[in-house]
Amino acid sequence: MTKPSNLVLLIDDEPKIRRFLRAGFEIHGFSVVEAENAAGGLKVATFNSPDLVILDLGLPDLHGSEALERLRAWSNVPVIVLSVESNEDEKVRLLQSGADDYVVKPFGMAELLARSDAALRRYFKSATENPVVTVGPLAVDLASRTVSLNNSRIKLTRKEYRLLHILAMHVGLVVTHDQLLKDIWTGNQRDNIQYLRILVRKLRQKIEADPNQPRLLITESGVGYRLENRLEPSVVD
Structure with missing residues (x-):
């Protein structure tokens, strides 16, 4: 299943562990990107769209379980958690929170690669079964x-696609301002809702027949946004 195009994101604060993992994955045909903390990892995931995430629980800025929760708010990318703890309750909790697998340190690279291939097989099988979210004339693969809009491909910036991807993963449901800010931006930009409003306006310019009367990207005033296929105007924000 592994192909050179498969990109793995390593999120671990220990340089030695990252070097070990990078060497093992690259030898087996993966491309690799790294992050040393949760904030960096979420940012890399946003801009690089990895096919697999290896997530250490013991991160310096945020516990890995919270990083997993934030990632799962907008992405179904396979995640394998690394931990020094072998507690069964912890494993169950993380798997229920969206982890695809749980590997206890120390571990062998052969085991991790086997688990990675299994996670990727499940992911790609699921994606091919239902990879497209269709909302009226809009299709997100x-x-x-x-x-695509009206069967014609449209080009989005990375942030525009990330916003649309998050909403498509929760189609019909409201995603809060706070969650969108946290998952798309970093640093001080996370606290400025104006960045989100500008991005929403730009995306509407590309996907709405009339951006001033949106029918796809709907505003829930004071709460957030949702992607909806009900063909009725909403409040503009």
Whole structure:
């Protein structure tokens, strides 16, 4: 299943562990990107759209379980958790929170690669079964990361696609301002809702027939946004 195009994101604060993992994955045909903390890892995941995430629980800025929760708010990328703890209750909790697998340190690279291949097989099988979210004339292909409007491909910036991807993963449901800010931006930008409003306006310019009367990207005033296929105007924000 492993192909050179498969990109793995390593989120671990120990340089030696990252070097060990990078060497093992690259030898087996993966491309690799790294992050030393949760904030960096979420940022890399946003801009690079990895096919697999290896997530250490003991991160310096945020516990890995919280990083997993934030990632799962907008992405179904396979996540394998690394931990020095072998507690069964902890494993169950993380698997219920969205982890695809749990590996206890120390571990062998052969075991991790086998688990990675299994996670990728499950992911790609699921993606091919139902990879497209269709909302009226809009189609978001989560597998190929492409967007079409009235059967014609449209080009989005990375942030525009990330916003649309998050909403497509929760189609019909409201995603809060706070969650979108946390998952798309970093640093002080996370606290400025104006960045989100500007991004929403730009995306509406590309996907709405009339951006001033949106029918796809709907505002829930004071709460957030949702992607909806009900063809009725909403409040503009």
